[in-house]
Amino acid sequence: MLAMEPTGRLRVSESSSRRGSTQTVLSNHHMPDHEHLFKKLLISCCDSCERRRGSFFYDSRTEDESDDGAETDIETSEQSFEEKPYKESSNSVLRLLANMYFNKIVLPGMEYVEDFVDFLIDAELNDLPVLKRACERYLCGELNTKKDLLTSLLLDLLFMSIVFKMPVMKSMTLSELSNRTEELSQPDKLLEDDEYKVLDKRIRSLSDRNLVELIEQCVAFSEQRNRVQVIALST
Known part of the structure; x- marks a missing residue:
């Protein structure tokens, strides 16, 4: 579970479902071979699904079939109908594998925001959006x-959601931060605190933005939401 240390850094405390002996945690922490094999399996499944989906659209019509346009339309429709259940089942398998990999192998070793950022970067580099979604969930x-999460942590999570394109988390963090505009009214003053300095540095290192711009986005969202509420009440 998410928690804040006195230093203001994010720590992931173990939930009761994952809490075990110290030896169990250490065993999970030192399984590079298992982790590597699980990750290879996930990548292979993604590649296999992409190839299988591509094969449904492969044009293998014979000369006789190409002479009959109506017959071709029927075949295309049948292919689309056949692909739908396969796509749904393959997506379910990928979600299951991704959740197992994230919750059982990756999450026990995560303690700070930086760990989540590194994981999401790795998912991007390996073209595994299914892992991004598992992390977002x-x-x-x-x-x-x-x-009761600290505003600095919410800003950190908002920035992650923008960089790694996680729309659900972006909506949730923006909504919560829009209720804290009073705290965000003086961004320059916030930057006097070490936790905000660290956040600003990370934002600058991963994008062409800075913390002040991120805060301005939150304030703009809050103002827009308030205008919508006023219009709704007046109609």
Whole structure:
């Protein structure tokens, strides 16, 4: 679960479902071979699904078939109908594998925001959006259950959601931050704190933005939401 240390850094405490002996945690922490094999399996499954989906659209018509346009349309329709259940089942398998990999292998070794950032970068480099979604599901679940997170952590999560294109988490963090505009009214003053300095540095290193611009986006969203509420009340 998400928690904040006195230093202001994010720590992932173990939930009761994952809590075990110290030896169990250490065993999970030192399984590079298992982790590597699981990751290779996930990548292979993604590649296989892409090839299988591509084969459904491969044009293998014979000369006789190409003479009959109506017959071709029927075949195309049959291919689309056949592909749908396969795509749904393959997506379910990928989600299951991704959730197992993230929750059982990756998450026990995560302690700080930087760990999540490194994981998401790795998922991007390996073209594994299914792992990004698994990470987003976990973080959104934590956001749903914790309403007392520090503003600096919410800004950190918002920035992650923007960089790695996680729309659900972006919506959740923006909504929460839009209720804290008073705290965000003086961004220059916030930058006097070490935790915000670290966040600003990370934002600059991963994008062409800075913390002040991120805060301005939150304030703009809050103003826009307030205008919509006023219009709704007046109609």
